[in-house]
Amino acid sequence: MRQGLSSGMTLADARARSPDLATAPHDPVADARVLEQLAGAMIAFTPLVALDAPDGLLLDVTGCAHLFGGEEALVRRVVKEVGPTTRHALAPHSAAARALARFGGKDDVRTLPVAALELDEGALSGLRRAGLETLGDLAARPMAGLAARFGELAVSRLRAILGETGSPVIPVRLTEPIRLETRFPEPLGRTDDALEVVEDMLTQAARTMGQRQLGGRRWAVTLHRSDNQRRRLVVETGLAVRDPAAVMRLLRERIDTLSDPLDPGFGFDAITLAVLHADHLPSRQILLESGKEENADNVSALVDQLSVRLGEDSVRRLIPRDRHLPEKAQALVPALRLRGAAWPKPEDMPPRPLLLLDPPQPVEVIAGVPDSPPQRFRWKGRLHDVILAEGPERIGAEWWLKRGGHMPGAAGETRDYYRIEDGAGRRYWIFRHGLFSEKPDPRWYLHGLFP
Amino acid sequence: MSRPQAPACIEDPPPGTLPRLARAQLHEVHASAADWASALAFAFGMVEADRARPVLLLRPRRKGAGFVPCGEGLRALGVDPARLVIVDARNDAALLRAGLDAARSSGPAAVLMESWGAMREYDLVASRRLILAAEGSLIPVVILRGDAEPRSSAAHTRWTVSSTPSTPLEMRAPGAATLLVELVRRRGGPAGQRWRLEWNEDHGGFRELPLDTRPSTEERGPPLPGTVVPLSAVRTRAPLRRTA
Numbered sequence: 067m068r069q070g071l072s073s074g075m076t077l078a079d080a081r082a083r084s085p086d087l088a089t090a091p092h093d094p095v096a097d098a099r100v101l102e103q104l105a106g107a108m109i110a111f112t113p114l115v116a117l118d119a120p121d122g123l124l125l126d127v128t129g130c131a132h133l134f135g136g137e138e139a140l141v142r143r144v145v146k147e148v149g150p151t152t153r154h155a156l157a158p159h160s161a162a163a164r165a166l167a168r169f170g171g172k173d174d175v176r177t178l179p180v181a182a183l184e185l186d187e188g189a190l191s192g193l194r195r196a197g198l199e200t201l202g203d204l205a206a207r208p209m210a211g212l213a214a215r216f217g218e219l220a221v222s223r224l225r226a227i228l229g230e231t232g233s234p235v236i237p238v239r240l241t242e243p244i245r246l247e248t249r250f251p252e253p254l255g256r257t258d259d260a261l262e263v264v265e266d267m268l269t270q271a272a273r274t275m276g277q278r279q280l281g282g283r284r285w286a287v288t289l290h291r292s293d294n295q296r297r298r299l300v301v302e303t304g305l306a307v308r309d310p311a312a313v314m315r316l317l318r319e320r321i322d323t324l325s326d327p328l329d330p331g332f333g334f335d336a337i338t339l340a341v342l343h344a345d346h347l348p349s350r351q352i353l354l355e356s357g358k359e360e361n362a363d364n365v366s367a368l369v370d371q372l373s374v375r376l377g378e379d380s381v382r383r384l385i386p387r388d389r390h391l392p393e394k395a396q397a398l399v400p401a402l403r404l405r406g407a408a409w410p411k412p413e414d415m416p417p418r419p420l421l422l423l424d425p426p427q428p429v430e431v432i433a434g435v436p437d438s439p440p441q442r443f444r445w446k447g448r449l450h451d452v453i454l455a456e457g458p459e460r461i462g463a464e465w466w467l468k469r470g471g472h473m474p475g476a477a478g479e480t481r482d483y484y485r486i487e488d489g490a491g492r493r494y495w496i497f498r499h500g501l502f503s504e505k506p507d508p509r510w511y512l513h514g515l516f517p
Numbered sequence: 518m519s520r521p522q523a524p525a526c527i528e529d530p531p532p533g534t535l536p537r538l539a540r541a542q543l544h545e546v547h548a549s550a551a552d553w554a555s556a557l558a559f560a561f562g563m564v565e566a567d568r569a570r571p572v573l574l575l576r577p578r579r580k581g582a583g584f585v586p587c588g589e590g591l592r593a594l595g596v597d598p599a600r601l602v603i604v605d606a607r608n609d610a611a612l613l614r615a616g617l618d619a620a621r622s623s624g625p626a627a628v629l630m631e632s633w634g635a636m637r638e639y640d641l642v643a644s645r646r647l648i649l650a651a652e653g654s655l656i657p658v659v660i661l662r663g664d665a666e667p668r669s670s671a672a673h674t675r676w677t678v679s680s681t682p683s684t685p686l687e688m689r690a691p692g693a694a695t696l697l698v699e700l701v702r703r704r705g706g707p708a709g710q711r712w713r714l715e716w717n718e719d720h721g722g723f724r725e726l727p728l729d730t731r732p733s734t735e736e737r738g739p740p741l742p743g744t745v746v747p748l749s750a751v752r753t754r755a756p757l758r759r760t761a
Contacts, residue, residue: 368622382603395589456691491555
């Protein structure tokens with residue numbers, strides 16, 4: 067506001083007034099999610115929390131303030147929890163609190179501007195023309211006249227803010243997380259018995275989740291020992307599952323990979339199972355003809371198992387990237403995290419090798435200037451004669467990634483790629499790193515092998 | 518009356534045809550590191566696999582520079598790069614264990630395992646387990662052995678693959694991928710044949726070429742102009758002495 071920015075301004079205007087403005091695209095879905103998370107956090111202060119979309123929360127703190135040492139202290143703690151950019155207000159009625167927080171009055175609602183009624187432009191300008199600037203002015207007038215002139219909505223909202231009619235809070239009902247606990251009258255001595263109990267709990271959880279059409283993606287099993295030591299096992303899956311056998315398999319994998327094995331000590335007192343992250347998972351439909359379920363791409367269970375055992379960075383898939391340097395045109399990402407990456411339909415692209423060398427290997431090359439293909443090259447001490455060659459395929463440097471890369475000569479080295487075949491019949495992908503016009507003595511590298 | 522000849526089984530291909538890397542079987546492919554792209558291309562191209570399901574490629578950790586499959590290159594062999602799942606194992610034992618689990622699951626279309634050097638853990642027992650897994654899930658399992666001596670195993674077929682000169686395209690450009698493959702061993706069938714295979718893009722498969730009509734040096738032409746004349750042409754009777 068200080069710099070002259072106001073909501074509704076175009077980005078160009080805003081940037082013109084304040085060149086160092088940090089911007090981000092509007093993401094209403096993410097905003098809604100953050101608001102829900104905040105609502106969940108506010109449960110610590112009161113059980114009645116309501117969303118005031120798109121960017122507000124209503125907390126009914128009747129009877130809760132004394133637990134935090136008074137209303138002032140409560141407000142301070144809430145603001146501390148939510149963050150510094152909040153506007154807050156306390157009032158006897160929720161509509162009043164809302165109006166005060168949004169339109170910045172002091173404690174008295176009568177000093178609020180008429181914009182607090184959130185009517186449309188026509189009604190608001192009508193109110194202003196009539197000389198009614200604050201809610202106090204409106205409150206002094208008879209309601210019937212206001213209703214006739216400015217509509218029922220204005221009057222009902224005014225009444226709500228003034229407290230003459232109620233404005234109930236509809237609390238957010240947060241879904242209960244799925245959590246099961248089993249306590250043993252006598253400590254359980256063997257790990258295998260404990261795992262059987264876990265399997266039973268998984269079956270119970272599967273029933274609950276089936277009713278709620280949920281599947282778990284992150285599961286945590288905590289084993290409480292009688293000497294108060296706790297051991298926590300967490301497994302993750304790529305797709306939501308509720309099948310107890312699948313989760314047991316992953317838990318056993320996790321136990322196998324533990325650096326120090328599970329030691330019951332004097333026995334386990336309790337075991338808890340919690341589903342930390344659940345996704346919607348509809349009930350599977352069994353095909354009538356085959357009786358088996360479809361598994362078009364059913365390596366997800368295998369990917370889960372191997373990711374638990376070897377680490378999620380060891381089980382990866384290829385995704386295409388929109389870069390034209392060959393080593394950057396694709397990336398390997400953990401298969402557990404990837405939902406699906408479609409490779410685009412091939413347009414006419416120059417041939418690419420089957421294997422890329424990572425990193426490209428330097429080779430010594432004899433070639434004619436300025437852009438003839440190599441005639442001989444030496445790799446790993448062996449000399450190869452080049453019999454057939456195709457190229458060059460010129461791939462420029464990514465000048466837009468370098469500071470000042472648009473200036474001539476500062477872009478980085480252009481690569482000239484050649485597909486060559488040597489006397490033994492092996493086909494290679496070699497490039498010269500830099501044109502002879504860019505560098506006096508460009509190096510050559512072997513970047514790939516063709517079949 | 519002479520006994521009628523037992524009719525030849527209709528399913529058996531006539532001897533001499535190139536067998537594919539069939540389902541429910543274990544196949545070994547031997548190649549050197551320099552021919553690794555050819556070995557992989559052979560595995561991808563000849564394996565009998567469902568075209569829609571994913572392919573698992575398991576690799577061990579290798580010191581130094583490594584090979585990374587290139588998505589566009591895979592597509593040139595008719596394999597959708599999105600189908601590939603690449604698993605990196607810490608050592609050979611972990612590789613075999615992961616390969617066994619992969620072979621036992623029903624999801625993948627094929628399981629390819631790369632290995633380098635003498636894999637001590639890959640013995641008769643390990644290969645038998647892989648075969649049982651493959652037979653249970655009906656998927657082909659191919660183990661690519663790089664720079665390795667063949668060791669006795671229960672595999673159904675053992676191949677040696679190497680690159681071989683291609684038929685040049687116009688303007689002296691290298692031609693399509695051309696491989697020389699030899700069926701070293703086959704369980705329950707003739708072995709010892711060799712084939713020269715060329716990748717055919719239009720049909721998306723390997724095409725057999727006659728073995729004897731390799732492009733000769735004359736057809737491929739001399740080395741590109743400008744090279745140094747080979748030393749043998751100027752060698753005199755006395756061996757060349759290194760100066761300094």
